[in-house]
Each structure stands twice: as structure tokens, then as C-alpha cells.
Amino acid sequence: MNVHRKEARMSSFRPFPSPSSATPMPGDRAASGDGRSYDLLIIGGGVNGCGIARDAAGRGARVLLVEQDDLAGHTSSASTKLIHGGLRYLEYYEFRLVREALMEREVLLRIAPHIIWPMRFVLPHSKLARPVWELRAGLFLYDHLALTMTLPRTRSVTFADHPSGAVLKPEFTRGFIYSDGWVQDARLVVLNAMDAAAHGAEIRTRTRFVSATRGRESWEATIADQETGRTGTVRARALVNATGPWVASVLHGTLGVGGNKQVRLVKGSHIVVPRLFEGSQAYILQNPDRRIIFVIPYESRYTLIGTTDIPWDADPGKVAISPDEITYLCDSVNRYFRKPVQPSDVVWSYAGVRPLFDDRASSASAVTRDYVLDVDTEGGAPVLSIFGGKITTYRRLAEHAIERLAPHVRSLRAVPWTGLHALPGGEFVGRNFLGMLAQLRARAPWLDEHNAWRLMRNYGTRAFDIAAGDAAAMGQDFGSGLYAREVDYLIDREWARSAEDILWRRSKLGLLFSAGQVAELESYIAHRGKPVESQVADVA
Template sequence: MSSIREVPDSLKGTEPPYDLLVVGGGINGCGIARDAAGRGARVLLVEQDDLASHTSSASTKLIHGGLRYLEYYEFRLVREALIERERLLKIAPHIIWPMRFVLPHSKMLRPAWLLRTGLFLYDHLCTNMTLPKTRAIDFKKDATGRPLQNQYVRGFEYSDGWVQDSRLVVLNAMDAAQRGAEIYTHTRLTGAKRGPDMWEATIENLSDNSTRVVKARAIVNAAGPWVASLLHDTLHIPSRNNVRLVKGSHIVVPKLFEGSQAYILQNPDKRIVFAIPYEGKFTLIGTTDVPWDQDAGHVEIAPDEIDYLCESVNRYFDKAVRPSDVVWTYAGVRPLYDDNSGNASAVTRDYVLDVDASAAPILSVFGGKITTFRKLAEHAIEKLAPHLSVLKKPEWTADVALPGGDFERSAFQRQVSKLQDFAPHLSSHTAWRLMRNYGTRALQIATREAGDMGENFGADLSRREVDYLLDHEWARTAHDILWRRSKLGLFVSQDDAERLQNYIDHRHTDAHHAVMQDVA
């Protein structure tokens, strides 16, 4: 949130060097910054856009082992992800919670014995699993069968987790900042000179084009879809690894079914599509797997992807979905490690961490999935520790709550009640939403008196909440607030969104004037 000013040549190099310069404000970059800062490292993270503005806010929003990866014998990845699922449920119980997934059996696709075997492995690869295990379902007797077509008579139900993905990124950045890391959004690395044991990097503030030269003992390249181009084009470093860009698109439609369960649907092409309860009134449907060789920063769903997702759910549900029913779409590019698979769906979701220590070290992150970000960060620190003594301190992130997550998962409703006791004017829905977004930090937003919450920008979004997001979560625009810090964009009118942006603009102007008066 700090500004970047031009540094005179006479002052360059006078400030102490950073231990790590992290490039990329997605889940991996913010996770690594948090881990390193918590070990005492001096960390600077730069992100060219908003936090989680690309891949990390365009996921299917699941904390899961990846049931279908068992078909590709990715046992290590699935086991690691299932273990991480348990850990993340404990350290972020406000934004991550369990969800049951219903898997209808289709006689034309995978046989029932294969599904049963896969689910048995899924339940037992993680020895400390706390979630309910798999059960077989007779859809003629079970309520989960009501939305389904009559041809589906049996299936299975298993456990996984749901996550507010972009909030997970922001909370990692917040925790990193509280531990001393500097987080710069709308800032990019434009170049760097590499010495034997130090990098001299130039970063640019894209808001005003001011630049700053910093020194860092190591660089972490967590640029996601741009990981290879950062190496080749910006730093001019060859790499033996590469990424495979795969576009994943989602649609949101009015609610298709009642209940808190999600559905996992098998398709004739052997891909699976999820249908998930979303924001109370909607169903989220995704995802596609489409090879991508265009600009990773400008990604939109294609009409044929919308058709594909509609057809997928229409094979299973009584209630048909048409493209005209879609109320919102989003798409992102997944930067998967290129394992030379011919099928985009078969490309590994595992990650590779490549360290080049021929001079000042640089670690590049290839691949990964949101569920394993914390373990990926630990592995990254392990690989850098031989080159940076400060990183040799013990690992610590497995049991430390993310901001607002300092309560037991079973106590969530009690936390909601506590918030309502403090601010009785909050509706039950608003209190629930604030607790789901901010956890115990909702008490920093809510006020005892309704009038102190300030202007309402629609969908119970108050000035108090907006100010909190601007002051503590790096939000800069209405879009940041409505579509990444929350999903209130689904409920706010265009007029309200413009009113919100006008408020933010005026607030920035007032802050700028105050700074100029202080300088004068």
C-alpha cells in the first residue's frame, strides 16, 4: 500500500537488502511471503495488478485432494492435498469449511467398483481425516436424489472443502505484512542485475510510473502464468522447465437445487464438472480445460464453453440450464507444470520448484494448486534455506491461524452470535457474511450503533466495511471489493457500484490532499 518514489542514484543501495523479493501476488507468492516473513526474513512482494487478480480468484474454490487425480496415479499429490485440507480447515475456519459432494453413478462411464475403490483410497490416504467418510446413496430414498433425473438411481457422497479463494490470498498477504513483509500491488519487476550473491532489481509503480531500485539476496518467481516469461524476457535466464497454460471457465446460474451439498458430474469425455451451491441464491458450475496460448491477463469464457457446461449439468439434473440463464461467468489460466501430456485434463496439478543458484539465487514456481499452497511455500523455503541463513528457522505455518481464523471450526455459529451480541442491529445474514469473510476481525468492522456503520452501498455493504478493505486489504477499486474481497457484485446494482467507486475516488483524492499538505 506504500507508494514508490524515484530513488536518486546517490541513495541507491543505501537501504538494507531484502532477503526475498517475491514476484507475484497470487496464492503461492503470498504463501511464500508469509512463511518467510514469519521466519524473520526481510520480504518484499510485488504484484502487477490486485492481489489474486488472475488465477487465484478464478478457481473452482475447492480445498480438495483431487479425486480424479487418482486415475493418473498422482497418489503423492492427492495425499499431500488431503493432509493440507485438514490443516487449512483448522487455520482458516471462517473462509474454509467442509462440503459434501454427491457423485451420481452413470452406467455409461466409470464402473461403480472403480468409483468405490477410488473413494476408499480418498478416505484413507489421509490418516488424520476428521470429515465424514464416503457413503453409498440410493437416490430413490435420499433427498440428494431429488434434483436428479430418474435414470440415476445410485451414487456416492464424500467430503471435501470449500474456500473463498481470493480471500485466502489476501489473508496470507495480511499475515505476511503483520510479520514485517512489504506488499506492493500494482507494481511490477521491470528488470534486475544479478551479482554473485545479490540482486539489484528495479520495480515500477504502475499507478504513477515511479520506480525504485532495491537489493535482494534472492528472488522468488511466483508469477503464475508469467513464470516463464519473467525468466526469459525480464531476467534473461534460461530454464529447463516450462508451464502449460490451460484455461478454466465457470458459469453461475440461479440455484439449481436445495441443500448444502455439491454434485460432481462425470462426462463422456472423462472430464468432471462440479455443480456447487454459491452465495446462497446461485449454483456455480465448472470447470473447463482448454489449452491457452493467448494473453494470460485477458481471459474470458467462450460460447462453446458455456454450452459445454450447460450440457454437462443437463445430463444429470431435471431442471435444465440454458446459456440465457447464466448470470455471471469467470475464467482464468492455470499455469500447470508442462509434463508433455497430450490431454489438457491429464496435465499434472503437481508443482515443481526450480532453484538456480549459479549466482544470486532465484526460485521459480511451476504449477501447483490452491489446496497445496502452504506446503508448496514450505518446500520453497526448504530449497532456499541453504542459500539464506535466515530461512533455516523452523517451519511454523501448519498450526498458526490466518487473520480472523482464531477459533475452532465447530464454534463458527457461536462467533456469529457473539458478533450479533456486539452489534445487535446486524441482520443474521449480514452477521453470517461478515464472519465468513473476516472471522473474528469482523469485530473491527461492526459498530454497536447502526448509524456508525455509515453509508450503505447496497447488499449490506457499509462504509465501515469499505474503509476496512481500503485500509487493511489493499483494495483500490469497486471491482476489487465487489468481485475479489467479496462476491457482492452479484447483488449490487450498477448504480450502487458506481456510487461505491465515486466514494473510493473521493477518498483517494482527500488522502492525496492530506499528504500534500503534510509535505508543504
Template sequence: MFGYESPQFIVRTTDGPIEMAVSGDTTTVYDLLIVGGGVNGTGIARDAAGRGASVLLVEQDDLASYTSSSSTKLIHGGLRYLEYYEFRLVREALIERDRLLGIAPHIMWPLRFVLPHTPEQRPAWMVKLGLFLYDHLAPNMKLPKSRGINLREHSAGKPLQDRYKKGFVYSDGWVQDSRLVVLNAMDAANRGADIRTRTRMTGARRVDGLWEAEIEDMAKGGTTTVRARGLVNAAGPWVARLLANQLELPNSKSVRLVKGSHIVVPQIFDGPQCYIFQNPDNRIVFAIPYEQRFTLIGTTDVTWKDEPGLVEISQDEISYLCESVSRYFKENVKPSDVVWSYAGLRPLYDDAAANASAVTRDYVLDLDTTDGAPLLSIFGGKITTFRKLAEHALEKLAPVLPAVGGYSWTADAALPGGDLGTGGFEAALNRFRDAAPFLSLPFAWRLMRLYGMRAYDVVGTAKSFADMGEDFGHGMTASEVDYLIANEWARTGDDVLWRRTKTGLHMTEEQRQRVAAYIKTKVG
């Protein structure tokens, strides 16, 4: 009906499956070397390891250090992408939204979004049509459908200025994005993958039908040569630079870096609902309940021309976000209200769109088999579709890399901690509290939301709160830090406080420093 097109795949000059002739000790040859520890890289590692392939993943920093921890943290189809006729992408994302909510219900949950309407925006009929498509574009969607509301009478209208009379509500989902990355890496490791953080690939070349790569241990120093039958370039913002610098290969595709920034302010409104606001420049901004006591506001779209890496929000972006929500809320939001901010670079496939907001969020998989050993480079993508992207990536590699063939298995397989059992999250939380009655409800809730059934491993053999070791503040104990070091590759205070958890937002600087010092005594 809508002419759904397939994801874009580019395959360059292959003469069919290549023969893998390996001399010497074949046990030292990985089936797949993956560069990049974001959601795409770890998702591919998980899927490939589950198919029986031997996998090595290297990440130059911590898992989810960049793009994958800097999102708006939504599992969504992308309502606004319908404006750009990206029906295939929205449909795929909506299907994936429901699947992800099923396999990781501890770190993901449904949300209801309120969209206030004014006559100067799109006509109401057009909004209704878009929401109808959003509700029905994918089959058998489980979340509640959209509907119109009277903001003068509905509780969701109370925080809004009186001039907003009509609105709409629709469903999408929330994800703790950096935890999603870590859980994929954990599951990959549980299935045999070798996950190495703080490890950088400094160069690679094809030798006798294999990839021979130099990797550098960024923490301890020293380089190692590894060999692999296939290479996946999932370097995110560095995808094009890795091709040009480390691999010294030509490439006709390019990535467009777009900076997205967010601010966190004290709670603006009561209730579990979120808001989506339309700005005069036609961009949209979300306001989302965050960490019980705050509101998350974002995002911006700013074209980035400099080198990729850590980025920060600008004063102009802070002002833009404050002004955007202040047009709608009764309570004026000021730059001085901001208690935390974060920014990241989205590595979008460059489709030559004039406006950064209009650049496609779809992905392109570029497969190069020119000289034997396959190289798959990933351009673009969004966090909601990472699992399907991984399936498509292995589907493209399978003809030239049989080790990653086999069946697709990740659609219904729970991520670590996600097997909550009968009754869902609330029932699992009650059982956890029965097993650890010394934990307060907020503390038990936080552990179950972060770790799911792995929360039992965090508590371990403790029979009292004191048994969990030093209390650093906001319920962060030595037992939890030790668990993150032992099981989730945490090596610094930022790893623990801002990526594995968000407890840093609730702590004082002195408490954060105590956590960092404790970790240093553990890992050096």
C-alpha cells in the same frame, strides 16, 4: 505402498552456500524479493516473514487478480487425480485440506459431494475403490467418510433425473480463494513483509552476489531500484516469460496454460450438498451452492496458446457447462440463465500430456544458483497445496539463503481472523451478534464469513447500522469499504466487489458504480 515420490526439485550447479558480501547500507537489502501476488507468492511471503526474513513482494495488479481468484474454490485432494496415479499429490493435498480448514475456518468449510453413477461410466466397484483410497490415503483425516446412497430415496436425488438410481457421497472443502490470498498477504505484512500491489518488476540482474531489480509503481509512475539476497519467481502464468524477458535467463522448464471457466446461474437445487458429474468426454464438472442464491458450475480445460492475462469464457464453454449439468438435473440449464461468469489461466507444469485435463497439478521448484544469488521459479501447483509448497520453497532456499531457514510454523498458525475461539464458527457468530445487535443475521453472517474475528474491526465503534456510513446495497457499507482500503490493499471497485467480497453479484450496476466512485474519492 503406493511409491510416493517427493515433489520435483531442480537445483542447477551450486557449489554450496554462497557468501553474502554486501557493501554500503545493508538495511536496504531484502532477504527475499518475491514477484507475484497470487496464493503461492503470498504464502511464501508469509512463511518467510514468520521466520524472521525481510521480504518484499511485488504484484503488477491487485492481489489474486488472475489464477488465484478464478478457481472452482475447492480445498480438495483431487479425486480424479487418482486416475493419473498422482498419489503423492493427492495425499499431500488431503493432509493440507484438513490443516487449512483448521487455520482459516471463517473462509473455509467442509462440503459433501454427491456423485451419481451410471453403468456406462466406471464400474461401481472402481468408484468405491477410488473413494476408499481417497478416505484413507492420508492419516487421521477428520471429514466424514464416503458412502453409497440410493438416489431414489435420498434427498440429494430429488433435483436429479429419475434415471439416476445409485450414487456416492464423499467429503471435501470450500475456500473463498481470493480472500485466502489476501489473508496470507495480511499476515506477511503483520510479520514485517513489504507488500506492494500495482508494482511491476521490469528487470533484474545479479550484481556482487545480490539481485538488483527495477520495480515500477503502476499507479503513481516512477521506478525504484531494490536489492535482495534471493529472488522468487511466483509469477504464475508469467513465470516463463519473466525468466526470458525480465531476467534474460535460459530455462529448460515450461508452463502449460490451461483456461478454466465457470458460470453462475440462479439456484438449481435446495440443500447444502454439491454435485460432481462425469461427462462423456471423461471430464468432470461441479455444481456447487454459491452465495446463498446461486449455483456455481465449472470448470472447463482449454489449452491456451496466446499471451497470459485477463481471459473470458467463450460461448462454446458456456454451452458445454450448461449441457454437462443438464444431463443430470431435471431442470434444464440454458446459456440465457447465466448471471455471471469468470475464467482464469492455470499455469500448469508442462509434463507433455496430450490432454489438458491430464496435465499434472503437481508443482516443480526450479532453483538456480549458477551465478551466486539464488533464483527460485515455481511451475504449477494448486490452491490446496500452497502452504506446503511455501514450506518446500524455503526448504530449498535455506542452504543458500540462511535467512529463510528455521522451523516450519504455518501448519497450525491461524490466518488473520481465523482464531474463532471456543465453539467454532457458529459460537463466534453468536458472540459477534451479541456485540453488534443492530446487524441482521444475514449481514452478521456475511461479515463473519469474510473477516472472521476481524469483523469487529469492520464494525469499529458503530452503535447502529447508520453509524457504519453509506449503505451501498446488500449490506455493503462505507465502514466495510474503508476497512478494505486501509487493511487489504483494495483500490478499485473490482477489488472490493469481486475479489475481497462477492457483493457485486448481488448488486445492481448503479450500486456497483456508487462503490467504485466512493473508492475513487478515497484513494484517487
């Protein structure tokens, strides 16, 4: 352990060597016999659960993560897909949260340059919303709260003299342009799971946490394979309750742990329409109700618009956008843009439930986006529950979770490391994105510009494992640049099990696929069989 502490001070730090061939891979459900022991059992395969799994496994802990559905199957794939400080949180004096998020923005841009990249945001001034001095003061703070900021700082613009004003109505004459980041959110989750597995963690999707019995030094948990129906037991020194919207029900219901901490569920919905404007910039629009809406370039051909903030008290697993939300988002754009957006223009919509810590705020928009980590040790082995949080700060949340658990789990006492080590595919090491893209096209000259870009943006250096030298070696062509070789990669390396996993979380090609193409892909997956690493047996 002392050796690894020394290595942590070096820029080339990697906490443990690459895994051996015996390391369980994405399809491996044969993780030894019933009753296997772990340091951590993590419940939930969203960004927080996978981030903690990565951090803990890299410190040498024995980690098992179970997710009842697909990785990022719920909240973590339903975000506005931003890596940002949260400009509007300054109104609620959340300076610590904004500063931490801005610092994390820099870290994430460095460790995942393939799936996270800078974006400029245009903020028009509206006489119906915040005054100019308030915007200027907020943006000044935004630029200076994090001393390590490398992105371009805010500038004032007159829209008559700037191309970003071309899509705006003539009454919007001036505004500001500032920097933040964009992320492929579901891929961020999967890459954390991949790195956790590379450091020895076991990641089991379609595996439900059923129950657990607490002992003085460990938990005995029952888990069930959703695909086979088999159940088994495992032991863990500590539990991590990273179940997002279900955090309170798992803690107080399934585990029977008391306490007064609760989660406040807020539904956020988004719509996608055909591309509204040229350029790589996004827009942040202020509404008269003081809420803000983002309008963001999306998957080359589209524009993403969101989000709403609606209190939610129904099943968090069954959520969809409402007609009123669609109207609200369209009206928000139409207040500013010359070209109107109608509900009939919507080509796709999605909604997710954000599990915010219940701070008793009066409105959904005012509820804190900060996170609260609750560790309960009363009566025996510890359980850590995560209330709230945002995708930008997931890595720091994981570090804080490890700090809280370290007194109870000896193997977690190694130094932090995740901010020094690139996520899978992000190992550019002195080469920029365009240089890597040129190398990929030279290796696979049959790839057109768009699909080469898509592969590099999704997979980074792992794109070289997918793109063969000629199209014939790619196997069946499902359309829109998706070939069997990529499908096989996603099943064998990234826990994909269905067309939905592949088209809507590992990629966004579902926007381009017809019903017939989806059926063809499902048929291929069904006849292909199990992942190549799989040795199917009992769940535990």
C-alpha cells in the same frame, strides 16, 4: 533463533511478536530510500507468492512482494474454490499429490475456519462413465490416503431414499457422497498477505517488476509504481518468481535464465446461475469424455458450475469464457439434473489460466497438477521459479520453497510454523463458528442474519472490527449490506483500491450490485483519498 525453534514445538507458537506501529501497512508505499535491501523479492501476488511471503516473514526474513495488479487478480481468484485432494488425479496415479492435498485440507480447515469449511459432494453413478467398482475403489483410497482425516467418510446412497436425489433425473438411481472443502479463494490470498505484513513483510500492489541484474550475492531489481509511474531499485539475496502464467517468460525472458522447464497454460471457465437446488451439498458430475464438472452452492442465492480444461496460448491476462464452454457446462448439468440450465440463465461467468508444469501430457485434463520448484544459482544469486501447483497445496509449496532457498538465505533456516498459526480472523480458539456468529449479532443487533453470516464468513474475528453497534456508525450504505465502514477496512487493511477489488475479490457482492451502485462506490473510493496508513513517496 534457538528460542524460536523451541517455541515451534509448542501449540501456542507465534514466530515473532506482533509488529510495531512502524510496520508498513497496506497503503504504505514509502518504504525508505532507493536501493533498500531484502532477503527475498517475491514477484507475484497470487496464492503461492503470498504464501511464501507469509512463511518467510514469519521466520524473520526481510521480504518484499510486488504485484502488478491486485492481490489474487488472476488465476488465484478464478478457481473452482475447492480445498480438495483431487479425486480424479488418482486416475493418473498422482498418489503423492493427492495425499499431500488431503493432509493440507485438514491443516487449512484448522487455520482458516472462517473462509474454509467442509462440504459434502454427491457423485451419481452414470453408465456412460466409470463403473461402480472403479468409483468405490477410488473413494476408498481417497478416504484412507491421509491418516489424519477428520471429515465424514464416503457412503453409498440410493437416490430414491435420499434428498440429494430429488434434483437428479430418474435414471440416476445410486451414487456416493464424500467429503471435501470449500474456500473463498481470493480471501485466502489476502489473508496470507495480511499475515506476511503483520510479520514485517512489505506488500506492494500495483507495482510492476521491470528487470533485474544478477550479482554474485544479490540481485538488483527495478520496480515501477503502476499508479504514479515512479521507478526505483531494490536489492535482494534471492528472487522468487511466483508469476503464475508468466513464470516462464519472466525466467527465460526478463531474467535471461536458461533451462528447458516450461509452463503449459490451460484455461478453466465457470458459470454462475440462480440456485438450482436446496441444501448445502455439492454435486460432482462425470461426463462421457471422462472429465468431471462440479455444481456447487454459491453465495446463498446461486449455483457455481465448472470447470472446463482448454489449452491456451494467447495472453494469459486477457481471458474469458467462450460460448462453446458455456454450452458444454450447461450440457453437463442437463445430462443429470431434472431442471435444465440454459445459457440465458448465466448471471456471471469467469475464466482463468492455470499455469501447469508442462509434462508433455497428451491432453489438458491429463497434465499434472503437481508443482515443480526450479532453483537456478548459475552465475550468482539464486532465483526460485514455481511451475504448476494448486490452491490446496499452496502452504506446503511455500514450505518446500523455503527449504530450497534456505541454503542461500540464512534467515530462512528457522523451523516451519505456518500450519500452527491461524490466518487473520481464524483465531476462534475453542469457539465454533456459530458461537462467534451469535456474539457478532449480540454486538451488532441491527445486522440481519444473512449479513452477519457474510461478515463472519469473510472476516472471522476481524468482523468485530467492522460491525459497529448501530447502523448509523457504519457510514454510507451502498446496498446489499455493504457500508462505508467495511469499504474503509478493505482499503486500509486489505490493499483494495477499486470497486472491482471490493466487489469481486474481497467479497462477491458484485453479483448483487447495479451499475449505478458500482459507480457510487467508485466515487466514494475516489473522494475518500489514500489509505490512512499511506505516506505516499517513491516506489522504492
